[in-house]
């Protein structure tokens with residue numbers, strides 16, 4: 001199973017994220033845009049994992065459990081390959097959570113990328129903007145985003161549609 005830990009957001013937050021995505025959508029000539037149901041912030045990407053390891057992954061989630069917290073998405077930026085994303089203002093609870101999760105995963109023998117963690121919420125991939133359109137890097141209306149905490153997600157296709165299903169023990 002292709003798995004990752006991520007932070008989900010309530011519907012009203014995802015609706016605000018959709019509004020931030022709209023200018024890209026309206027000013028692009030192509031791109032794979034994240035659907036509103038799939039908006040999340042990845043904490044740790046695990047890749048293909050044996051189903052038998054699910055109990056271990058749930059126990060890790062339990063061990064890093066913390067009170068709910070809030071993020072504030074303030075910036076729009078992109079990686080190579082036309083990956084456009086929103087980034088949050090520095091958030092100590094997010095930092096602590098990601099550190100605890102990656103430490104627990106390393107202890108259990110999961111190999112994670114060496115590169116530093118860059119929190120980002122992907123709005124779309126392979127986006128080609130129309131000539132002359134340069135989005136502002138600062139969000140005019142920063143987006144407050146409450147999250148109840150991390151979940152383990154299963155990335156799969158349902159009737160051909162990329163779906164991130166939160167799993168429960």
Ligand code: 2AM
Nearest residue numbers: 004041042044045113120121122155164
């Ligand atoms: P993203 O966080 O940059 O959007 C499910 O596929 C999630 O895991 C996606 O949100 C995705 O990236 C992240 N992901 C997918 N493949 C990855 C990889 N090889 N390395 C790190 N993260 C990956």
